[in-house]
Amino acid sequence: MDLGTTWFILWGVLWAIYFVLDGFDFGIGIIRPFFSKSDVETRIMYNAMGPFWDGNEVWLITAGGVTFAAFPKTYAVMFSSLYTPLMLLLFALILRGVTLEFRSKVDSEGWRKLWDACNFLGSFLPALLLGVAFANIFKGVPIDGNGILQGNLLTLLNPYGLAGGLLFVALFAHHGALWLAFKSEGDIRARALGLAGKLWPVVAVLVVLFLVMSWTMTQLFTNYLVNPILFAILLVPVIGLILTYTYRKQGRPLASWVGSALLIGGAALFGVVGIFPALLPSSLNPAYSMTIENSSSTPLTLSIMLGVALVFVPIVIIYQVWTLHTFRHPVTKEDLEYEEAY
């Protein structure tokens, strides 16, 4: 496999990892207003992502950085043409991040409510925006020969983009409920599993809808039809969808969460494989698309970066898994008395 293709795959995998990891943080934030019955429950929910959300967010910085390093022209065109949604995403992420740090720092009901609202916005908006943005990338955006977007925010809010947004919100809400079940016990765990059970059919319907819309409204299946072996990739999210259901029925939240992770990661990879070799297809003219060919860095940079990635990404995964293992226990009321708790 040539360097460009290798980096294309790594690029897709990094975004997929980001969705899987920060997805559960967003999900907890999305379901919290509808789930939590008390301040204690709200705090258990925040602490369920406490030791993880920061490390999860770095996958976004890495995915962005890798886009910049490996495909600078794609980075330039993608980020400038998606200016407004990206800015909204960044501000939302700021709100989400500071909520966790600030909420417990002032003992006042109004203060906590303010940050709870910010956390919801900071979780719901990124889920929606990432869904809308990636659905549009999968479908192709109207960029012209100079890499300028012929349109505005409303152009992106087309039916397919909105379907992608809703799909991400539902996927993450389901994903977050499972994580919460894994990181809690007793009543909360039972209710979180129950909520995941209610969300699962919604997710399933939206997945099917998204696939149908992809078939009718986009070129995503072209690669698959040319190389039917690629349909195996589509098995990943489908298996994930089934596994997450089965394991939840068996009352195994972590296993069910892994199923959900396969579903989310698989869905992202399905789209990425569909647009290959473009990273940002143009809906105006295929010649205007940003591709591996016309947007990548030099082979020298790609080789050096590949070395860096092959050394450091496994190390990162090892210590993040270690962190997960260290903090795998359910969050209890006693944990909330720990002075550093959120």
Added chain:
Amino acid sequence: MDVLMLSRLQFAFATFIHFIFVPLTLGLSLIVAVMETKYVRTGDETYKRMAKFWGKLFLINFALGVVTGITLEFQFGTNWSRYSEFVGDIFGSLLAIEATAAFFLESTFIAVWVFGWEKLSPKLHAVCIWLVAFAANLSALWILLANGFMQHPVGYVIRNGRAELSSFLEVVTNPYGWNEFFHTVTGAWALGGFFVVGVSSIHLLRKSNVDFFTKSFRVGAAFALIFSIVVALVGHRQGNIVAEVQPAKLAAMESHWETQKNAPMYLLAVPDPANEGNSIQIGRIPSILSLMAFNDPSAEVKGLKDFPKEDRPPVTLTFSAFRLMVGLGTLMLVLAVLAFIARHHPAESSPKLLKAFIWTIPVPYIALQAGWAVAEVGRQPWIVYGIMRTRDAVSTLAVEQVAISLVAFFVVYILLAALDIFLLAKYARKDPA
């Protein structure tokens, strides 16, 4: 205003606010690591309480550093797409390495440190904060190597209409970037020291927790003194490098107009760029500019007049920021000596001195920000020195888009910075647990 000016304002503003949080992260992580190590070595619980108290302030500050940092990485793509396309082959990889090799480490282990007091052995727990301190400063190195490339591009060839990497080794050993790194981190370590000295003084003035804050004060004073000296020495070297590779910046820093040997410096000068000179210059010290810039009193220093007008940086701003930095740096040295003398029994110092330490907490902050203004404003009109102009680097965007995002940045960031300062002040005044 056009997209270029709005984008410049937005980037400058976002960087300034981000850089309120970064230096304290760099300095305080190291100080907390030193405190916790003392706890592990001596078993003295006071040092554990110190690590927790200062660690809490570190965390309030750290959260904002993280969230304001992400917007910077993304702004290269959103607002500076032509720049990103032009230098991505080199600049992009440095940012990507920063995330993979350093920022992951910092973000993951800070969480382990916060939540792991009872889960890890004291030694392993102390290792976590060392990893955080190491990673934070390693992040700074990669970011400053990236900035070093903008200041003094090396290891590249212009090919296919862009700067392509020719030698990775040259890029990562760029002397400009390395010196900038040492200048920045030593400034940040001094800032951390002054922060600890200042906050300790609040409590010492009230005579509360005297032992706890005397010990803290001592660590802070050592950091403040050692690094106020080192940052000045490294800064002098920085001046030498600028003189060599960015002569127009040097001339603007000094508002030096005529090329001459034995170039003088003026204690007081007021630049008058419209008339290509200084409207006031008082207190001439002969040959000192040549000596400072080239370590040779007879060296020739190129004046601004010898640069085409379109290649000159904004003189007044660069000049004022440089004077401000040097002036405050000198003040830091004096204060650090006073703190160091008082370090054994600071509670017995005169209340005026302790108050002075409290009021000077912002001094290193302003000095560091001014230093960055010199580095970045002085680099103009170039975004990559000598090879790409800032005006050629901006994205094609609608003016309204950027105007709206700029206003949003102003509102959100000022609120966040105010909240952060409010919370820091609140927790700094609290008695340690």
